[in-house]
Amino acid sequence: MASQSSLQVGQSYRGALLRGIFADSLTVFWGDWLDLRVRLPQVVASGLVSPLIYILGFGLGLGSAMQIQPPIGNSYLEFILPGMVALSSMTIGFGGTTFSICGERLYSKTFEEILLLPVHPLSLFLGKMLAGVVRGLMTSGSVLLIAVLFTRNFAFLHPLFLLLLVLNCAVFSGLGVIVGLNVKSLEGVGLLNNFLIVPMSFLGATFFDPATLPIALKAIVYLLPLTYTSIGLRAIVFQSLSEFPWYSIPILLIIAVVLSAIGAYQFAHQQD
Template sequence: MPQKLDLSLSHNCSFPLVQEIWFDSLTIFWGEWLDLRVRVKQIIASGMVSPIIYILAFGLGLGNSLGKPTVGDTYLEFILPGMIALSSMTICFAGTTFSICGDRLYSKTFEELLLLPIHPLALYLGKVMAGVARGLLTSSAVIVIAILSTGKIFGFLNPLFLLLLILNCSVFAGLGVIAGLNVSSIESVGLYNNFLIVPMSFLGGTFFDPSSLPIYFKALLYVLPLTYTSLGLRAAAYLPLQQFPWFTLPILLSMALILAIIGAHQFSNQQD
């Protein structure tokens, strides 16, 4: 078992511990990457299916019958940032969950990971970094489609857009880690997907502007992390910097930090 998580300020804020956690996280990530790199094409292809279907059905199909959206020149432009957020969410959550679940329940190699003499936070961060890598691989392909469709290269490759994308990947990879540590079977993963990921795909501001909804619906939608990602990516791609919703960054960062605390605590008490 890894050492128990020590949340005391004096211990965790010491530079040697931070450095140790960082290098251990990179070690865990490298082990994951050795497995990921031989499946890069498969990961990219699996994460592109849903966004391409949505782009064809909604962006090119339904979009032609709609008026000018609140952001972007066409409805296709409006949903493209949401599709990037959606693809990163799906692959980060599913890939991370199935990776941990497979190690725990089938290959039975997860116990070896828990026996490593490294900090539980490093275990969590290493797994999240692998999830972020999955999300960025898939999102990069959707970004290429978005650039070819709109011709706005800098809109989809500016630092603010990429920062939001990384934060979104971190949040959903973190959720995937926690789900993977708690599920009791592969079938249980489907429950998380059906009751969390699928509803968020349609309610997270990917297909519509949440500001146009009644206040009681807004309260629900603004609980979802994907809503903040969709709003931020759309603004970063099309709007001037003065109109960017800066509140999206601290909210996503706070969610990622909260998940890191929960995930590290889960690793420190995991029994497999």
């Protein structure tokens, strides 16, 4: 009886802890949302520039001029549109989150107030990550609208498509939180962006089908989280569910969980 009672107490404690972490995460997120909502047009517009340039330059320009026949889809423009949605969510999810935390740490000096909050470190990470997810969804939602208007294909609004998009936002927002906690200057952010995000924009299966690559290059491409999002989104739009790469969901989920553990540890030991 004593062991059963101890087990029930332990379960009740864990349940209360998880509810507390969730509630505190929403509180941290709400603080960021109050600042974010007054800058919605800038946030949405900032993440639209690169995808629109790629759509015009590669989809309508290069694809039409060279008459590229993609593996799936009716045109090269249609082929790259799911990748452009993934690209926009990655860019603003990472960049917006990183610059937001850097601004609080290095310029406004308000980040210490966040560290003093009597909440679990995981709540701090999740709250910041949720704000990044919202940023990514707002920007990618605009690209999504463009994709639907171009193709008249409502598979872009499939629940599985939206699930993958949220997971992609979570991965790169989580990465943005960790980078924001560690960089020492905005120059460091630019350096990491040039060596991490920009190469991934072109190598993350956004403009090509990784199945056609040689083994050595394929191994590199499949190390990138964006690859799993791009091929998954493309499969949802142009293929049947039986051909969907189901492994992409657990891979992105595992990466998000690992980043959460790292971010919580970082918040617990952060000193600014």
